[in-house]
Each structure stands twice: as C-alpha cells, then as structure tokens.
Amino acid sequence: MFLTLFTAALAAATVPTTPAGVPMTPLEATNQSPAPLTPGQLDEFRLATTSGARLTVGVNVGTAGPYRFLVDTGADRSAVTRELAARLSLPASGAANMHSLTGLTTVQTASVKGLHIEGRALPEIEAPLLEAASVGADGILGTDVLRSSLVRFDFRRKTLSIFSPQQRRKLLDQPDTIVVTGQRRDGRLIITQAQLDGQRLTVVLDTGSEISIGNAALHDALAQRRRLSSDEPITLISVTGAALPATHTIVRRLELGGLTLTGLGIAFADAHTFKALQLDDRPALLLGMDALRAFDSVTIDLPAKKLRFAIKPETIQAAFDGMQWERNWF
Numbered sequence: 416m417f418l419t420l421f422t423a424a425l426a427a428a429t430v431p432t433t434p435a436g437v438p439m440t441p442l443e444a445t446n447q448s449p450a451p452l453t454p455g456q457l458d459e460f461r462l463a464t465t466s467g468a469r470l471t472v473g474v475n476v477g478t479a480g481p482y483r484f485l486v487d488t489g490a491d492r493s494a495v496t497r498e499l500a501a502r503l504s505l506p507a508s509g510a511a512n513m514h515s516l517t518g519l520t521t522v523q524t525a526s527v528k529g530l531h532i533e534g535r536a537l538p539e540i541e542a543p544l545l546e547a548a549s550v551g552a553d554g555i556l557g558t559d560v561l562r563s564s565l566v567r568f569d570f571r572r573k574t575l576s577i578f579s580p581q582q583r584r585k586l587l588d589q590p591d592t593i594v595v596t597g598q599r600r601d602g603r604l605i606i607t608q609a610q611l612d613g614q615r616l617t618v619v620l621d622t623g624s625e626i627s628i629g630n631a632a633l634h635d636a637l638a639q640r641r642r643l644s645s646d647e648p649i650t651l652i653s654v655t656g657a658a659l660p661a662t663h664t665i666v667r668r669l670e671l672g673g674l675t676l677t678g679l680g681i682a683f684a685d686a687h688t689f690k691a692l693q694l695d696d697r698p699a700l701l702l703g704m705d706a707l708r709a710f711d712s713v714t715i716d717l718p719a720k721k722l723r724f725a726i727k728p729e730t731i732q733a734a735f736d737g738m739q740w741e742r743n744w745f
Contacts, residue, residue, distance in 0.1 A: 460532050462486070462573045469625050469704050470568065471552055472575055474537075476503055477529035482553035486568070486575060487623030488715065489688075489701060490557035491601055493527075493540050494654070496547040499554060500525045508541050514691035516653035516684075530560070535577070549656040555623065558603065567714040567723075568622065570707070591711075595672035595722045601692075604715055604722055609700075610670045612642040616698035618671065620715070620722070624703035626651075627681050628661070633698035634683040642666070651684055659684050669706075674724055679706055 463471045463483070473481030482499060492513075495505070505525040513522050522543045530537035537560045547553070565578035597604040606618040611629075614636045621628075628651070637643050646662035653659065661684035669676045681700065689695040707713055714723035 459577075460535070460575045462568070462575050469551070470575070470622055472532055472556065474554065474556065475529075475531050476505075476527065479503060481532075484554040484556045485550065485552045485623055486561075487555050487557055487621070488561075488603065489619065489621030489623045490555055491559060491603070492543065493555055493557045493560050494543040494545050494550070495525065495527060495554040496550055496552075497544045498547045500542075500544055505542075511541070511543060513543050513655075514687060515655050515657070516651060516686050516688055517655065517657040517659050518687045519691075520655050520657075522655075545654050546656055549652060549654050555654070565714060565716050567712055568707070569712040571711045591726055593672065593674045593724045593726065595674065595724065597720050597722060599717060599720050604717065604720060606671055606722065608672060610668075611698075611700065612637060612640065612667050614640060614642070614698055616700055617694055618669075618700050618702050619692065619694075620707070620713070621701040621703050622707060624701055626663075626705050627679060627703040628686060628688075628701040629681045629683045630689040630695060630699045631683070631685050632696060633700060634662075636698050637666070646683070649682060651682060651686070659686060669700075671724075674726075676706060676709070 460472050463473075470486040471483045472486055474484040475481050476499075484493075499505075505527055508524045508526040510521055511524050513520050522545070524541050524543055526539070527542045528539045530540070537556075540559060542554070545555075561577075567576040567578065569576065595606055596608070597606040599605075603619060609616055609618045611633070614633070616629075616633055616636075634643070643666075644664050646664050649661050649663045651659045651661050661682040663680060663682050665678060665680050667677060669679050686701075688701065689699055692699075710724050710726060712723075712725040714725075716723065
C-alpha cells in the first residue's frame with residue numbers, strides 16, 4: 416500500500432500542550448451515534464490551536480475521546496499516533512510508504528473505525544502510526560476524511576465548517592471575500608497565478624505547517640533577483656521526527672490573485688515534500704498557518720477549484736507581528 420502524508424513543523428512547536436492519548440479539554444466524551452451529513456445541513460465544529468498556532472479539532476474514536484487531531488490540508492492521508500493506537504488497542508493493518516518533509520519512510524499502519532466529530536461520521540481509514548512528540552497532537556485529519564465539497568476554516572470564531580453542495584450559493588454571497596482560482600491535484604488546491612517579490616511561483620495551502628516553506632528553486636530565483644534579506648538558520652522537524660536544516664527570511668510581497676500579503680516570513684529548505692508533489696523543479700511555496708491566520712476565514716472549494724479569503728480590516732490590523740495585507744482592485 417502507498418500512502419502520502421505532507422506536513423511540517425518547527426522544532427520548537429512539536430511538544431504537545433497535553434500528553435498524547437489524553438482526551439482534550441474542555442470538550443467532553445460523548446456516546447452519541449455518528450450521523451451522516453444530510454442535504455442542506457451545515458456541520459460546524461469547534462477548533463483549538465496548538466502552541467505553534469496549528470489547528471486542532473476534537474475527534475472521537477467510537478465512544479472514546481474526544482482526542483486532539485491536527486487539521487492538515489497538506490496531508491492526503493490521515494494518521495494517528497502510536498500512543499493513541501496503543502491506548503485504544505487499534506488493530507495493526509500492515510505497513511506503508513509515507514512521504515514527509517524529510518523523505519520517504521516506511522511506517523506501520525492501523526485500522527481506525529468509528530471516527531466522528533461531534534456526531535459527524537468520518538470514513539474508516541488505514542492510518543500511518545506516528546510519534547506523538549513529532550505530531551504535537553493525537554492524530555492528523557487529512558484530505559481523505561475532509562471530503563466535503565466546501566470546507567471553511569474560521570480563524571476568528573475558531574470553527575471548522577463543512578458545507579453541503581446545496582449551501583454553495585449562501586457562501587458565494589458573503590461580502591468582504593477575495594476569491595482565488597487554482598488547480599486541483601491529489602485532493603489539494605494549487606495556486607499557479609501567484610508572485611513573490613516579482614517571481615512567479617506555485618502555492619499550496621498547508622494548515623498542518625506552522626510556518627510557510629519555500630523550495631530551493633524559489634530561493635535561487637529570489638537570490639538572482641537580489642530579493643532576499645539576511646537568512647537566519649533554523650531547523651524543521653517532520654512528522655517522522657527527522658530534522659531538516661533551513662534558513663528563515665522575510666519577503667516583501669506575496670500576491671495571490673487580488674490579494675497581497677507583505678512582510679511574510681518564509682523558511683527555505685530542500686524539503687522532500689516538493690519532490691513528492693512534483694514541484695521541486697520550479698519555484699513553489701507551502702503557505703502555512705503563519706500566513707493563513709491573518710484572515711478571518713479561508714474556504715476551500717475543491718469542485719469549483721477556488722479559495723475564498725474572508726477579510727475584515729479591523730481583524731487584520733492586529734493579526735500578528737507586523738504582517739499586513741492589501742486588496743488589489745482591478
């Protein structure tokens with residue numbers, strides 16, 4: 416079996432805020448039976464954040480939990496930690512090859528049934544087993560279980576919403592929204608109409624990474640244009656626990672359609688993720704939580720191949736550490 420899982424985290428943010436395998440608080444365990452999404456229904460779930468500002472949601476396994484799972488749009492397969500698998504006595508299901516930030520690794524897998532979020536049933540998965548110290552949570556929810564046509568991350572209200580197709584018109588009518596059209600690849604939306612300090616590049620949304628990561632091709636292209644400030648050495652840690660050297664710098668302008676972000680920090684690294692996504696030979700960027708949390712909300716609309724960024728100026732002005740945004744009018 417072949418699985419791919421893409422996520423990255425700074426070393427300083429890989430320690431869980433609570434011991435892995437311990438139900439998260441203030442959510443309480445529930446014995447409710449999971450219910451499928453019905454036409455016209457909107458499911459809205461509470462989000463929390465890790466110490467590194469990544470998003471987590473409370474996930475039950477049968478009647479146990481809820482447990483803290485990262486919501487990772489950069490992962491096409493969900494995963495659980497070894498500690499949680501042992502706690503719940505999850506049955507082993509073999510081994511799989513997994514792509515991570517640092518390379519291709521063979522990992523053991525477990526069969527996970529009865530996943531649900533506040534009564535919303537999720538598909539059965541064959542989950543890679545990862546170390547809790549590297550994940551920083553009890554598991555990872557990837558795009559394999561977030562199959563709804565529209566998924567919205569509301570950072571202001573701290574909720575994850577899943578829209579049925581019947582609710583698309585309600586979403587489209589929302590004000591203060593910038594729509595960016597992308598391409599669909601392996602369950603992800605990839606933005607190709609983007610520029611970073613005048614350099615064209617490809618952008619992939621990655622809510623599983625607390626920092627935005629650029630590849631070597633992007634670094635070299637910016638260096639040739641003399642667009643790089645001084646680089647600060649840092650270390651990235653993959654979900655397998657392996658370390659990857661990187662450099663961190665501040666860039667001037669990232670343009671995504673009608674939206675411009677200024678003062679964004681980027682870690683440049685020779686990450687295996689780009690090779691697995693077939694993006695290692697061209698300038699590319701994984702847009703992490705350091706950028707996404709500047710918005711009120713981000714909506715991923717896979718069938719329409721669109722991203723929707725909801726913006727309110729009073730929210731953005733106090734978003735974080737000097738980063739700013741501009742709306743481009745055409």
